[in-house]
Amino acid sequence: MNQPVRLGVNIDHVATLRQARGEQYPSIIDAARCVLDSGADQITIHLREDRRHIQDFDVPAVQLVTQRYGVPLNLEIGVSQEILEVAINTKPQWVCIVPEKREERTTEGGLDFLSSEHFKKVQNFCLRLRQECPNTKISLFVEADPETLKKCIELKVDAVEIHTGEFAIDYNQGEKYTSHLQKYEQAHQQLLPAGIGFHAGHGLTDESLKILIEQGLFIEYNIGHWVICDSLFWGLEKSVKKLKEIINRGSL
Ligand code: PXP
Numbered sequence: 001m002n003q004p005v006r007l008g009v010n011i012d013h014v015a016t017l018r019q020a021r022g023e024q025y026p027s028i029i030d031a032a033r034c035v036l037d038s039g040a041d042q043i044t045i046h047l048r049e050d051r052r053h054i055q056d057f058d059v060p061a062v063q064l065v066t067q068r069y070g071v072p073l074n075l076e077i078g079v080s081q082e083i084l085e086v087a088i089n090t091k092p093q094w095v096c097i098v099p100e101k102r103e104e105r106t107t108e109g110g111l112d113f114l115s116s117e118h119f120k121k122v123q124n125f126c127l128r129l130r131q132e133c134p135n136t137k138i139s140l141f142v143e144a145d146p147e148t149l150k151k152c153i154e155l156k157v158d159a160v161e162i163h164t165g166e167f168a169i170d171y172n173q174g175e176k177y178t179s180h181l182q183k184y185e186q187a188h189q190q191l192l193p194a195g196i197g198f199h200a201g202h203g204l205t206d207e208s209l210k211i212l213i214e215q216g217l218f219i220e221y222n223i224g225h226w227v228i229c230d231s232l233f234w235g236l237e238k239s240v241k242k243l244k245e246i247i248n249r250g251s252l
Pocket of ligand 1: 010012046076096098141161200201202203204222223224225226
């Protein structure tokens with residue numbers, strides 16, 4: 001593997017705790033600093049339309065931290081004009097476009113490009129983003145499905161983030177998971193000639209991360225819920241370092 005593998009830590013759930021009580025703590029800024037001091041390569045946040053965790057004021061505040069550390073801010077956004085304006089004002093290094101449904105507990109799957117109407121919407125969204133933020137890289141959160149990936153190639157995006165949620169659930173429940181790995185291998189082969197970055201995210205834990213690291217295909221992992229949960233017992237620093245060690249060991 002010639003490119004260093006990156007760890008993006010998603011700190012949304014620090015804001016989930018804060019919003020649960022409408023308090024000023026825990027501080028998302030302290031969380032971002034701690035995560036970066038512990039070796040993470042970028043901060044990921046998802047400004048949802050329903051504002052259930054990250055708030056608008058968090059976005060520039062977290063961006064300031066990433067700028068001070070000289071690392072990327074990866075802003076996850078749904079296909080909404082209101083949120084697009086926030087992204088345009090922020091101009092982060094990365095925008096990851098995700099599907100979003102109000103009633104979902106968390107992002108439930110990749111973007112649906114099999115619907116031509118939805119594809120068109122994302123295409124126009126990318127166009128505006130590129131016009132307004134020419135230095136922002138775009139990734140699309142998608143399933144490892146050949147037809148969907150064809151559409152990602154058509155959009156000439158910088159990266160795809162493959163939805164690893166179903167693999168992670170199967171792994172956690174002791175089910176067979178090799179079919180997911182086969183799909184990732186095929187997806188990687190399909191995207192390689194187009195030079196599109198191959199990222200992974202959703203549902204990953206330290207143990208399921210090890211499997212993907214062994215496979216050695218992805219160049220970036222975005223992990224959130226597990227890190228915040230693990231940090232309840234070990235502290236954020238140790239939990240981030242655990243993931244970083246898994247990545248570093250596997251990439252030697
Ligand atoms: N990547 C994307 C695109 C996501 O939507 C999320 C959840 O916000 C994550 C990664 C992080 O997922 P998790 O919190 O399950 O690790």
